[in-house]
Amino acid sequence: MNEIAERNAAPPPFDRQLNPTALRSGQLGPMLLRQAHSEFIKLWRIPMFSVPTLLFPILLFLLFGVPNATETLPGGGVAGPYMMASFGAYGLLGIAFFSFGIGVANERAQGWMKLVRATPMPAWVYFAGKLVTALAFSALLLIFLFLFAAVVAGVRMPLGTWALLGATLVTGMLPLTTAGFALGYWAPPNSAAAIANLVYLPTAYASGFLMPVALLPPFVQALAPYLPPYHYGQLAWRAVGVDDGQAALHIAWLFGTALLFGALAVWGYRRDNGRQFG
Amino acid sequence: MYVIEGRALTKHYGPTQALRGIDVLVAPGEIVGFLGPNGAGKTTAISVLLGLRKPSGGTIRLFGRPPNDPQARSRIGVMLQESGVPESLRVEEAVRLFQSYYPFTLPTDELLRRADLAAQRRSLIANLSGGQKQRLYFALALAGDPDLLFLDEPTVGMDVEARLRFWEQMREFAARGKTILFSTHYLEEADALADRIIVINQGRVVAEGTPHEIKQRVPNAIVRLRTDLPAEQARAMPGVQHAVADKGHLVVSTSEPETFLRALFRAEWQVADLSVQRADLETAFRALTREEPHE
Numbered sequence: 224m225n226e227i228a229e230r231n232a233a234p235p236p237f238d239r240q241l242n243p244t245a246l247r248s249g250q251l252g253p254m255l256l257r258q259a260h261s262e263f264i265k266l267w268r269i270p271m272f273s274v275p276t277l278l279f280p281i282l283l284f285l286l287f288g289v290p291n292a293t294e295t296l297p298g299g300g301v302a303g304p305y306m307m308a309s310f311g312a313y314g315l316l317g318i319a320f321f322s323f324g325i326g327v328a329n330e331r332a333q334g335w336m337k338l339v340r341a342t343p344m345p346a347w348v349y350f351a352g353k354l355v356t357a358l359a360f361s362a363l364l365l366i367f368l369f370l371f372a373a374v375v376a377g378v379r380m381p382l383g384t385w386a387l388l389g390a391t392l393v394t395g396m397l398p399l400t401t402a403g404f405a406l407g408y409w410a411p412p413n414s415a416a417a418i419a420n421l422v423y424l425p426t427a428y429a430s431g432f433l434m435p436v437a438l439l440p441p442f443v444q445a446l447a448p449y450l451p452p453y454h455y456g457q458l459a460w461r462a463v464g465v466d467d468g469q470a471a472l473h474i475a476w477l478f479g480t481a482l483l484f485g486a487l488a489v490w491g492y493r494r495d496n497g498r499q500f501g
Numbered sequence: 502m503y504v505i506e507g508r509a510l511t512k513h514y515g516p517t518q519a520l521r522g523i524d525v526l527v528a529p530g531e532i533v534g535f536l537g538p539n540g541a542g543k544t545t546a547i548s549v550l551l552g553l554r555k556p557s558g559g560t561i562r563l564f565g566r567p568p569n570d571p572q573a574r575s576r577i578g579v580m581l582q583e584s585g586v587p588e589s590l591r592v593e594e595a596v597r598l599f600q601s602y603y604p605f606t607l608p609t610d611e612l613l614r615r616a617d618l619a620a621q622r623r624s625l626i627a628n629l630s631g632g633q634k635q636r637l638y639f640a641l642a643l644a645g646d647p648d649l650l651f652l653d654e655p656t657v658g659m660d661v662e663a664r665l666r667f668w669e670q671m672r673e674f675a676a677r678g679k680t681i682l683f684s685t686h687y688l689e690e691a692d693a694l695a696d697r698i699i700v701i702n703q704g705r706v707v708a709e710g711t712p713h714e715i716k717q718r719v720p721n722a723i724v725r726l727r728t729d730l731p732a733e734q735a736r737a738m739p740g741v742q743h744a745v746a747d748k749g750h751l752v753v754s755t756s757e758p759e760t761f762l763r764a765l766f767r768a769e770w771q772v773a774d775l776s777v778q779r780a781d782l783e784t785a786f787r788a789l790t791r792e793e794p795h796e
Binding site: 237239240241242244245246247248249253254256257258260261264265268269330332333334335337338340341342343344345500501 | 502504529548551552553554555564565571572574575576577579581582583584585586587589590594595597598599600601602603604605606607608611625638641645646648651677678679
């Protein structure tokens with residue numbers, strides 16, 4: 224009798240006290256979509272990121288690719304597809320660096336991550352959202368670049384080659400994103416953009432993305448094989464038929480990059496967590 | 502059964518002692534206010550209770566669970582200071598994002614209406630005023646239809662009108678049997694909202710009780726005068742919390758200056774150079790701590 228009265232008087236203290244208008248939410252699928260969507264529009268609405276990212280490879284192709292599209296390269300292969308691979312790699316390297324590096328560095332500085340940490344959202348959803356965003360930007364960039372190359376410069380390849388080039392560029396970018404993450408966690412928030420720029424252009428140049436490695440000054444040529452993006456480029460050129468026969472070495476380099484910078488990123492992430500949340 | 506159960510919490514950052522052993526026990530449906538001057542340890546206490554910072558010592562349970570347990574987190578709403586929302590998102594997008602994180606949510610329209618942001622739903626966050634941003638944080642805090650709200654100085658940056666409306670929202674929220682822990686450095690705000698006030702200074706609980714009890718104990722006026730009344734005797738007079746001699750003056754902290762002055766004149770002590778100043782909390786706490794040489 225007493226028990227019933229008590230139960231009617233007040234619900235047990237740890238029961239959910241839902242509002243009459245409450246709705247179900249929080250399923251992983253929609254959460255991931257929302258997260259990715261937010262990350263994407265966050266970058267999309269920063270013209271300083273989205274315009275150069277999507278436009279520069281096409282601009283480069285317009286300046287250098289279109290006039291020479293049908294010429295044969297000294298090492299064999301046709302200039303049009305080769306430059307498409309180069310400028311595609313250039314663009315995706317930028318996405319790997321900037322979208323992760325600057326995004327993470329900025330958010331680290333804001334209290335935003337603290338607020339997000341207090342929600343039940345699992346941490347991996349945050350990273351998955353960034354990864355999906357990088358993939359979406361990469362896909363957009365490659366679609367624009369490929370269409371431009373095909374329509375304006377008349378680049379013609381078998382359908383399988385187009386697909387192989389696209390797949391190689393996107394897959395090869397994934398290990399390079401670890402460098403972006405590492406940058407995001409180790410660079411001071413205000414200088415992340417400057418550091419990314421400082422690293423990006425010289426690396427892209429020395430890896431042969433702006434002009435073929437064979438045309439670079441000798442000391443840069445000697446340096447190139449020690450740069451992870453160089454190996455990324457080699458795999459991309461291989462997809463369009465310019466193969467140096469060392470694919471296994473290049474893949475090993477990319478794996479090594481993922482391990483090294485992945486470890487650096489995790490270390491930086493933990494350090495940051497300790498600092499912000501310790 | 503406590504919704505928030507924090508016991509013997511300590512926290513130091515290097516040599517700095519931010520919390521020196523505080524207990525925070527909050528029952529379901531209670532509105533509890535942390536009151537204290539800037540730097541008292543209110544924000545640290547909230548971060549530690551939320552599981553955003555690890556305590557150096559002590560234990561925490563939220564709904565009987567560790568504070569970082571997703572089950573506990575899905576029932577909590579949070580407003581922190583200076584959160585910084587991604588500026589290139591629109592108001593509605595940020596709200597919908599937070600809605601997607603929680604197992605239960607409220608309709609987007611309702612959240613925007615409660616936070617008084619219906620007119621700004623399409624605005625970029627970069628274009629919001631300080632008060633509007635603060636209201637956006639409130640909408641985000643409500644996104645999970647929480648049973649427990651943590652609000653760290655929630656009305657900072659709001660004008661008087663917005664502050665009153667915010668308090669109204671808080672009362673409505675609590676009327677549904679929900680629990681609130683908020684911090685403030687305004688006695689007025691703690692008084693208007695809280696069932697119970699926990700006064701914190703220098704990482705310690707210095708007083709705890711209903712707003713009425715606290716108002717009696719926290720001096721709200723400083724009386725300065727030249728007099729032959731000794732400080733020890735002044736301390737024993739009605740309404741006096743503290744009294745110290747200071748460069749030939751007597752400085753009295755009191756919650757009831759009128760009562761003290763009446764007694765002073767009735768006993769015919771000499772009075773010269775008299776001033777009565779309303780004390781903000783900062784001054785009141787300084788008055789409280791100055792008197793404690795053991796520290």
